[in-house]
Amino acid sequence: MKLRLIATALLIVGCAQTVPVFVEKQPDTGTAPPDAMSNDPLAQHGQYLVTLLGCGSCHTDGALTGQANSKLLLAGSRTGIAISNPLKVEHPGMVFPPNLTPDKTTGLGHWSETDIVLMLKAGEDRHGIRQSPVMPWSAYAQMSDDDARAIARYLKRLAPVSHKVPTNVRPGQASDLPHVYFGVYQKP
Numbered sequence: 336m337k338l339r340l341i342a343t344a345l346l347i348v349g350c351a352q353t354v355p356v357f358v359e360k361q362p363d364t365g366t367a368p369p370d371a372m373s374n375d376p377l378a379q380h381g382q383y384l385v386t387l388l389g390c391g392s393c394h395t396d397g398a399l400t401g402q403a404n405s406k407l408l409l410a411g412s413r414t415g416i417a418i419s420n421p422l423k424v425e426h427p428g429m430v431f432p433p434n435l436t437p438d439k440t441t442g443l444g445h446w447s448e449t450d451i452v453l454m455l456k457a458g459e460d461r462h463g464i465r466q467s468p469v470m471p472w473s474a475y476a477q478m479s480d481d482d483a484r485a486i487a488r489y490l491k492r493l494a495p496v497s498h499k500v501p502t503n504v505r506p507g508q509a510s511d512l513p514h515v516y517f518g519v520y521q522k523p
């Protein structure tokens with residue numbers, strides 16, 4: 336059986352270009368002004384965890400292609416992540432990591448800290464809608480309630496950034512929005 340693998344070392348961007356997956360410069364996820372966190376140890380711990388867990392490597396514009404926009408840290412990605420096998424389907428569908436800053440229109444402004452904790456621990460948004468496994472909530476479900484609460488506090492303390500990301504695209508739906516693929520695929 337002949338297998339064609341897309342090497343893990345590659346991301347395919349919009350089917351046209353290839354870029355190395357080993358992003359040389361990791362995005363800086365320490366986004367909040369120091370004074371917003373200085374008297375809140377819980378938020379500081381949240382900042383530490385968000386940095387460690389690499390939330391900004393998906394949720395920051397440009398980060399998925401190694402060019403994180405420092406002005407839009409954690410404010411969502413306009414580059415999507417494909418959600419089905421590019422060797423099997425012409426239009427793979429994609430999800431867009433949303434804006435995590437507390438902007439009321441484009442971000443988490445209407446989410447409570449508890450909403451964010453539930454999202455991280457159970458993978459459901461504040462309307463009870465199950466999130467794509469591309470968002471690694473099943474791994475984050477293992478974290479302690481205190482750590483999840485710290486992350487939520489940190490996100491709610493960020494300066495709101497108005498930045499709208501595209502709506503998710505269903506598999507089969509044509510779209511020319513920029514996107515990347517994760518993973519190794521097997522040719523049918």
Ligand code: HEC
Nearest residue numbers: 388389390393430431432433454460466467469470471486
């Ligand atoms: C591998 C990429 C990736 C990483 C890493 C990641 N996320 Fe996500 N996240 C996503 C995607 C994609 C979605 C949207 C999923 C969907 O629409 O079904 C999402 C959704 C969310 C949502 C729901 C927001 C909304 O408006 O619906 C929250 C909150 C969130 N992520 C927080 C985090 C936090 C906090 C971290 C780090 C601890 C993190 N994410 C790490 C990709 C990622």
